[in-house]
Amino acid sequence: MAWIVAVVLFAEAFGVALLNWIMANVVDGQNMSLAGLDPDAMVMSSKVGAVVFGLYFALCALVALLVALRNRPPAGLGRILLISVAVVHGLLAAVAWALIGRPQFAFMIVMLALIVLLLMSYDDHPEPAAAAGPGDTDGPGDTEASDEPKDAPEAAEAPLTPPPAPTTP
Numbered sequence: 001m002a003w004i005v006a007v008v009l010f011a012e013a014f015g016v017a018l019l020n021w022i023m024a025n026v027v028d029g030q031n032m033s034l035a036g037l038d039p040d041a042m043v044m045s046s047k048v049g050a051v052v053f054g055l056y057f058a059l060c061a062l063v064a065l066l067v068a069l070r071n072r073p074p075a076g077l078g079r080i081l082l083i084s085v086a087v088v089h090g091l092l093a094a095v096a097w098a099l100i101g102r103p104q105f106a107f108m109i110v111m112l113a114l115i116v117l118l119l120m121s122y123d124d125h126p127e128p129a130a131a132a133g134p135g136d137t138d139g140p141g142d143t144e145a146s147d148e149p150k151d152a153p154e155a156a157e158a159p160l161t162p163p164p165a166p167t168t169p
Contacts, residue, residue, distance in 0.1 A: 001114060001117060001118055001121065002064050002065075002067045002068035002118055002122075003065075003068045004114060005061075005064040005111075005114050005115055005118050006061050006062075006064035006065040006067075006068055007061075008111060008114075009057055009058075009060050009061030009064055009085070010057075010058060010061040012057050012061075012111075013053075013054045013055070013056075013057035013058040013061060014054065016050070016053045016054055016057055017050045017051065017053065017054030018050075019050075020046050020047070020049050020050030020053065020054075021046075021047060021050045023046050024042075024043045024044075024046035024047045024050065025043075027039060027042050027043050027046065028040075028043045056085075057085070059081060060081050060082060060084075060085040063078040063081050063082055064082065064115075064118065066078065067118065067122065072122065073119075073122030074119070074122070079119070082115055082118065082119055083119065085115060086112055086115040086116055086119070089108050089109075089111045089112040089115065090108075090112050092108045093105050093108035093109050093112060096108050
């Protein structure tokens with residue numbers, strides 16, 4: 001699934017950048033103005049938007065690609081980027097429903113669902129064993145008998161959820 005999200009986000013990055021660049025060329029060719037704005041400013045802002053949004057979607061696709069390659073959940077900035085691109089797809093879906101049509105709305109909702117599924121599905125995986133301390137592994141140089149179980153700290157035995165709160169009759 002992360003592979004699909006990465007490929008589609010790379011395609012969206014190219015598509016969004018290309019669409020904004022073409023719009024800038026159309027405005028430039030026809031010397032159009034909107035509510036008295038300078039046409040050159042509109043052309044420049046559309047080209048800057050093409051680069052910025054193209055790079056944004058490409059960066060989000062790169063995060064999804066790294067999730068697919070490493071088979072680990074995104075963390076830190078990568079997780080924030082994937083959450084933000086999910087929000088962007090939700091907003092674009094609303095705009096697509098209102099202005100463009102149902103097929104584009106359906107595409108945006110499917111992408112939103114895939115990104116949310118990507119974020120949710122990797123949360124169940126445990127952290128890699130590399131996070132354990134150096135004395136926690138049994139290796140060839142280990143002098144202790146490996147038949148005896150290691151003692152777990154008491155904090156690990158605590159329940160994950162607190163007990164239910166008392167209710168009044």
